[in-house]
Amino acid sequence: MNTTPTLRRSLAALVVAGAASTLLVASPAQAGSEVRRSGSCSASADWKMKAKIRDGRIELESEVDSNKNGQVWRWRIKHNGSLSASGRSTTKAPSGSFSVTRKMVNLSGTDRFVFRAVHKPSGQVCRGTLSF
Structure with missing residues (x-):
């Protein structure tokens, strides 16, 4: 095939642009990947907060560490804006902490989690977000 230098440069630029755009596309989380x-x-x-794939679902672990034993906290987890779990x-x-672990559905695209915990007597609020 006989191509001109201009055509070759244009084709090369197209290939580079295509490869670069492929790198920018977010891929679903893979087994073994973890976000903290x-x-x-x-x-x-x-x-x-920590999220990872386990058994085809997203395992989300959220923790609050206040260094004080016996505090009761109300917490909730939202997944893409919808309430997924709540409790006390x-x-x-020994650390004065609590953790909550839940397995969530792995939705298409990026999953966004919001963890919020409130200690009513002190008025303290913890709020964390994680995208996976």
């Missing part, structure tokens, strides 16, 4: 996020709450406690947990020794 953490941050501070409104007072002295901290929160952590009590911080326990």
Whole structure:
């Protein structure tokens, strides 16, 4: 095939652009991949979130660490804006923390999780987000 230098450059640019756009497309989470996020709450406690694929679902683990045993926290988890789970947990020794683990449906595209926990007596609020 006899091509001109201009045509070859145009074809090469097209191939490079196609390859670059393929890299930008988000792919669903694969087994073995894990996403972690953490941050501070409104007072002295901290929160952590971790998501990974387990048995074809997303296993989401959320934790609050206040360093105080016996605190009762109300919590909820939203998945793409819809309430998926809620409850109450009590911080326990030795670290003064609690964790919540739930298996969620792996929806197409990016799954966005919001974990929120409130300790009513102190008014402390923890809120973390994670996209997977």
